Amino acid sequence: CAKKDNQTTATGAGNSGSAEKKLITVGYAQVGAESDWRLANTQSFKDTFTEANGYKLIFDDAQQKQENQIKAIRNFIQQDVDYIVVAPVVETGWETVLQEAKDQRIPVVLSDRQMKVSDDSLYLAWVGGNFLKEGRDGVKWLEAYLESTGRANDQINIVDLQGTIGASAQVGRTKGIVEGIEAHSNWNLVAQQTGEFTQAKGQEVMESILKSVDKIDVVFAENDDMGRGAADAIKAAGKVPGKDIILITFDAGKDAFDRVINDGTFNCTVECNPLHGPRVAEIIKTLEAGGTVDKIQYVVEEMFDKDGIGGARKAADALPERKY
Numbered sequence: 520c521a522k523k524d525n526q527t528t529a530t531g532a533g534n535s536g537s538a539e540k541k542l543i544t545v546g547y548a549q550v551g552a553e554s555d556w557r558l559a560n561t562q563s564f565k566d567t568f569t570e571a572n573g574y575k576l577i578f579d580d581a582q583q584k585q586e587n588q589i590k591a592i593r594n595f596i597q598q599d600v601d602y603i604v605v606a607p608v609v610e611t612g613w614e615t616v617l618q619e620a621k622d623q624r625i626p627v628v629l630s631d632r633q634m635k636v637s638d639d640s641l642y643l644a645w646v647g648g649n650f651l652k653e654g655r656d657g658v659k660w661l662e663a664y665l666e667s668t669g670r671a672n673d674q675i676n677i678v679d680l681q682g683t684i685g686a687s688a689q690v691g692r693t694k695g696i697v698e699g700i701e702a703h704s705n706w707n708l709v710a711q712q713t714g715e716f717t718q719a720k721g722q723e724v725m726e727s728i729l730k731s732v733d734k735i736d737v738v739f740a741e742n743d744d745m746g747r748g749a750a751d752a753i754k755a756a757g758k759v760p761g762k763d764i765i766l767i768t769f770d771a772g773k774d775a776f777d778r779v780i781n782d783g784t785f786n787c788t789v790e791c792n793p794l795h796g797p798r799v800a801e802i803i804k805t806l807e808a809g810g811t812v813d814k815i816q817y818v819v820e821e822m823f824d825k826d827g828i829g830g831a832r833k834a835a836d837a838l839p840e841r842k843y
């Protein structure tokens with residue numbers, strides 16, 4: 520339920536006298552600015568929650584720190600905003616502050632990553648990607664790729680560059696990837712480490728793995744940015760990313776499309792749609808009209824490669840329609 524009716528407010532003395540619609544105030548606690556995906560996600564909110572569209576957006580960048588997000592939520596409560604939107608950096612540790620918002624009757628909508636709470640009435644709805652499916656899709660593509668290159672029965676050594684540990688994107692993708700590795704007796708997980716969803720950390724971690732593991736056939740990078748870092752580390756080690764070592768990434772942003780289509784450093788990229796602004800605005804509009812909304816709302820996602828195998832679409836065919 521919306522917190523209060525957003526009545527048209529007749530203006531007081533000294534004003535035009537015409538009724539003007541009150542802006543809906545939305546406090547948005549964003550994770551940070553760690554990746555291209557995040558920048559596109561932030562832009563989607565800033566493009567949607569404009570005054571022209573009837574909103575006042577209060578935006579906070581938590582620099583990937585949960586304590587900063589909790590502070591931002593408390594700040595929104597203090598300002599008595601109409602809605603709080605959170606992209607939770609990790610899944611746990613939110614019950615207390617969500618209860619404070621509930622006590623103040625401020626509806627909370629989750630976007631992007633999920634929260635684990637004992638009472639799911641603490642938030643109204645969640646919009647985001649199906650992270651487990653994304654991980655499974657990456658495995659499906661690798662199966663098809665190995666089949667098509669006559670390597671289905673080879674010993675395949677796999678590295679998993681994980682996202683921020685405890686983030687639902689990392690939890691779901693890792694689960695899908697590990698499930699796939701365990702289902703193939705000839706697939707071996709030779710290294711698994713977080714690169715914090717950033718290019719720099721991804722490169723640093725991949726450099727150390729390349730020094731300690733002598734045969735690597737595949738790298739799953741749980742976002743494009745870590746994939747970029749891994750590609751640089753692989754090149755620096757004198758190997759060719761996309762050829763000597765297969766690179767599968769998640770997000771499917773502009774740069775990933777370029778790498779799949781042009782220089783071939785990425786072999787496959789699994790989409791995670793960041794354009795959540797309009798979806799969250801839809802939820803708020805429905806609530807403002809006294810309607811009810813579905814609790815869990817997945818965004819549409821695909822997978823892209825060069826040749827369209829394993830359920831992927833050819834990136835070159837999809838390129839004209841891409842928005843981020």
Ligand code: GZL
Binds near residue numbers: 554556557716743770
């Ligand atoms: C996914 C999102 C992840 C992206 C990363 O919904 O939470 O966080 O995959 C981003 O690029 O850092």
